[in-house]
Amino acid sequence: MGDDDGVGLERESEDVDATEAGDVATDTPQRKQINTPVSNFEESPVFNYLNNLSPIAGVRSVHITQTYNSLNLASLPSVFTSPHVSTIKDSKFLRRHHLRDPSKLEFSSENVNKASKQQEVAGIFDDSSEVQNFSPVSASSKPPHLPNELSRTVTYEPVNLDSDVALCSVMQTKCIPELSGSCSTLGPSMHIDSGICQIGSEINIEGASHIDEEKEVSDCDWNNLLSDEGGLSIFESPIDSKSLNDPSQKSHEAGMNDMSFQHKESNMNEIAENHDLLVSLSSEAGDTNEIVDGELASNIQRGLRRRCLLFEMTGSRRKPLTDISNVGPITLSHSHDNILSNDKCLVPNKPKHDIRRCNLSGIGLHLNALASTSVNHKVGKYEELNTDKQPLSVFPSAVCLNPSNRQEQQKDSLVASSSEMDMLPAGEYISLVEDAGQASEDVLNEELVDNSAKKKRQKVESGGEGESCKRCKCKKSKCLKLYCECFAAGLYCVEPCACHECFNKPIHEENVLAARNQIESRNPLAFAPKVIRSSESMIDVGEESGKTPASARHKRGCNCKKSGCTKKYCECFQGGVGCSINCRCEQCKNTFGRKHGSSYIRMEVELEKDVEGEACESVIEKNLQIRTVQNGAEQNTRFGLPETPLPSDRQLIAPPLSSKSMRPPRSTFLAVESSSQEFGKLNRSQSKFKKHINAQEDEMSENLQPIMGDVQSDSPNSKRASPLHGKAGFTPGLRSSRKLILQSIPSFPSLTPKH
């Protein structure tokens, strides 16, 4: 516990420092401890070690502000498997309840000192780390750009009733008369202080609790938003958002009631008065815009959220986030992402960070992702990715996933979520993540802003809505087992589902969490993405040839005997990836890549050989180097991607809700790797030669895992690699940690504190 808490604190402190020059850093004694050392602290072996170990650390190093600490926290547990994680998850869900608590509302309503806030928060949340996270946010008004996640944290802190009211009004206007009633409850949670994203995030949180209500509403919200181009545009461009500030415009574009806008404005004003953040926001029109967007987003998110169970896989992206934060539009996109994530994520929300995050989560395909990823689905192109980045695009998809088109839907939605990550097609996530993380974040952001609206609209109109949403037909599992696609995907079942005695609903949140925990206890990776798209090759190859590159693989591999891996019975095929060594399929005819493909087999075998023994390290280092080079930023490597990928993403799943942080890290980790690789390779032409190279790299990465202690595939023909379960000690997080070690840390520092 102590370690986790310490980490969380550190993170926060770092974040704060990065964003706000440490204004908040010294609010609490805990922080002080951490803060003082901040720079020194980072240098300390312990700090390095922590960073390496978990996505969380990575997040810190990156730009904290953007990353969602709470989420990250979840990831931390991965390293320290333990009750903590579970507690965290619980806390997340519980949070909502707490927020609802009237007493808290009172508290929130008042302008409370940071310290007081922290204290209360701490009281609310068992996890000190979370508290810390919150405190920083609250203490320092975070820049408008703060990641949604942050915003979330903020929400817990003092809440402006006004803001809440505004939101409620908005909600009501949008279609949720029901919400109005719930608004009061929501109110407390909602906090404008944080600024833009926060609102949305907060909403998300509650949204989970109110999912039932939201379901009905969500449709309306989405419809309104989507149908109303203006609304979309708002999200897309900051300018639009500004216009939103103007009540008339807002109502017009958003299609919302004037009342709601007025409330928003009033809320904004109050917030500004009350909070430093507001000041910063007011200074920048973009901020205001963001706020407005946040509100809208929140509304939207609600609708989406209903289905989000949790998967926040996303960690947070450090740089990207920061960068994004800078860009107004980006922030908006983040909010969107959040929204998306919210929609389907069971867990509270994924970080609102960037789309990237969502992407990150997406990198690894969750179970859902697999389901979603269809054969048809081709690896997203960069362009597509960009589009995905756009919040809007995400929304639509998020709104409903077509069973048939799950892949695409997931792409969009997942991008947003996560978590989720989770559902997105690997290619897209990766690309997104990489894009964001790397060099052209700004450019991307701009592009996103400009193009996102159009693309989103197109997607929305063309795609997602028309098709039916993902739905299950469970009869005996009560939708609390992985048999249920919704549950497996981290989504709550919705009306379209034909399930019987469904417990996978917000109302049964506890049951859902318990089920998840149980499953996770059995298999930490149960909710992690099954398909890992490591290479960029997929994108190129996928587009041109329609075949998945070697890099994309099903983590465990399939066990098909009769389908020849040519039908959706095969998870590999369903995920749009070729079979790999890990597969134990018979008569494999997977069109995306046969298990016995000569190239694959040879490569893997060689790699394994190399891996064994000392060579392994060299290989790993090579991989790392490659990754780093491709990524261009150490951050990615450090975090394992997470930043981009990993931390935040994986989070996709675990961090947020899952009791076991273990999972998230893993998935994220994997995702990260892939993303990094892909990133470098994106523009490469797909030649066989390249494919081989990619395959090698992929395999190398895979091989590395075993070395690292990863369970995955021990041997080519060996049984499917057991996910991570068995090796709790070596979770994805560990992998990442090791990687980090290689890169930044020569040796593995001892976990035990120095004496």
Place this chain on the structure above:
DNA sequence: GAGTTTGAAACT
């Protein structure tokens, strides 16, 4: 829409 097939998930 009902029934069958299939393979993952869950159980023993």
Place this chain on the structure above:
DNA sequence: CAGTTTCAAACTC
């Protein structure tokens, strides 16, 4: 850990 059962999606008719 291996084998069996259960389950629900995917598929066929």
